[in-house]
Amino acid sequence: MTSIRDVAREAGVAISTVSKVVNRYPNVSEETRSRVEAAIQKLHFVPNAAASALSSKQAARVALIISPGEGGVMDEINMQYLSGAFRSARELGLDVITVFAPMAEKQSVPEMIQYFRTQSIAGLVIFNLNREQTTLRGLIQSEEFRAAVVDAPIVNAHSSCVSVDNEQAQYDVADRLCGEGVMRRILYIAGSADGYITEERLAGMRRLARERNLVLTEKEGGFSQKRAREITGEYAADHDAVVCASDIMAIGAMRRLMEMDIFRPVCGFDGLSLMGYAGKQMYTVRQDFDGIACAAVAEVHRLMNGGEGRQIVMPHEIVRMTYEDVIR
């Protein structure tokens, strides 16, 4: 392994001069710079990130923590999160590691703190946090690290939260759906009680019901397609429309309705391409997961530079998705 010292010798300059060239410091003469660069080329010198971090003590590493859905439903969202996060990290010059939440949950809070510290982690970006993930929540509350939490309303001095306005988005999509005809009795299939976003979306739905004088039936679907099917089978016939707190539940509802051979408008939430498999066109809330992850990484970067925790609201969009929109 050729080191900075070899380059210095080759170029006939001091070690620190090489360092300055490598790190683009301004105060190096054009001549020595080019001499050093020639030596770098010649020796195929490659700076050692570990040594650099050790010396400068600027180990700006960030851990991305994702919760894979067992059924493959969350995968599309998670990959978009990762895609945005990696891109953003690269742009900001942040070093990133990826952690699967279940692994973290198997450990205790001190163990995870220990692990992240040995890894020189200074910031966390946590996706899809729910109430049952006690280790992760403990990690945030310990305030040992700066954190950007996506879709969970946790804000303190060291942590920000990033998400769409779930309340408003649920309101908007249901509003659109209900504007399509005369609908009074709405079946709302909510998420699961352990999800933070569930309440916010429910609140949006309730506000719409109040304003529009709708009769609302609320059921807990737990983000499960199966549950949504069952609920639809049991209640949909007595309602004019089915509003679901997630796409996957909307697909379940739609399929059940087709089996029952009755038509009810259905809407979902998230904007997955999976929606195209529902069989009919459907309104949903399109979230820019890529952009959300991007913003979350930027936010943790800001926090690591001394920023205060805050809440960030990302834009959303109501779309109508069909099979044709989705397939490739």
Next chain:
Amino acid sequence: MTSIRDVAREAGVAISTVSKVVNRYPNVSEETRSRVEAAIQKLHFVPNAAASALSSKQAARVALIISPGEGGVMDEINMQYLSGAFRSARELGLDVITVFAPMAEKQSVPEMIQYFRTQSIAGLVIFNLNREQTTLRGLIQSEEFRAAVVDAPIVNAHSSCVSVDNEQAQYDVADRLCGEGVMRRILYIAGSADGYITEERLAGMRRLARERNLVLTEKEGGFSQKRAREITGEYAADHDAVVCASDIMAIGAMRRLMEMDIFRPVCGFDGLSLMGYAGKQMYTVRQDFDGIACAAVAEVHRLMNGGEGRQIVMPHEIVRMTYEDVIR
């Protein structure tokens, strides 16, 4: 930041003794060991991975390179790959970074070599490599790093390949399908020409056709649901069954058949949970992506310890998937 030196002072021993305790060296007396451990607890000492790697020069880092599918189809597979890879890496004590292939492809081979070297990367695990990914292929051929390549038959002194027996698997699933009734004319919708696995699967299909005296029509579906739909619409009526080289194409074929209101048995390849949305039950090849990734990481680990490149064949399974099997 409390360092090994603080611990040594606290415990009243030398720095090297602390190091030995931390790294579980045998030659430390029970008494000093416990004294050191007490000090570690007390001071919340956490070893610094960067410093450790720098000093010991054992930076056993591995890069996982994944190709996200634009349409969200590949996401389920990729997440399973990541899941298995992370788990395996943790068990083997390997440090891991994740890289999206499109980012790598934007760079030149020397740039990527440079990047990986600064990151102390010694091994690569490459998923879903295709012929168009020239940078990645150059990276492998440079033999700068040890590599385990999933689903692409590239083997040299420093690289192994890991995959199911695609030829046999395609043979098996089509065999099962054709065993269900009297079928002579088979429509085979292959993958894309730039995918390595495409030929292998095609070869398996051809072997079956030979042995069973089938009339085979081969079309290139490019792993595209849309293409598979079109091909099905054009040719399926004249055939007895449709064999697809991927689940996503099988879904397209099945949907088209339903629209055409004719029934033809269809089979896919991969075992995605997405298959449940096809509408009917369907044979497919279930690959254990998690296990494949796990094996690939283990393999690159072996290569990094001086092993020779080789080919590893993972087991596959023919399954019949239905909507009910898949939803949760």
Next chain:
DNA sequence: CTGTTAGCGCGTTCAG
């Protein structure tokens, strides 16, 4: 503008 020097935190001989 360039060179000298002192660490960053740790692993590892090699004497004792």
Next chain:
DNA sequence: CTGAACGCGCTAACAG
């Protein structure tokens, strides 16, 4: 079994 001393590759003051 223990500890002093050196070096990993690099950055960051300082002098010059």
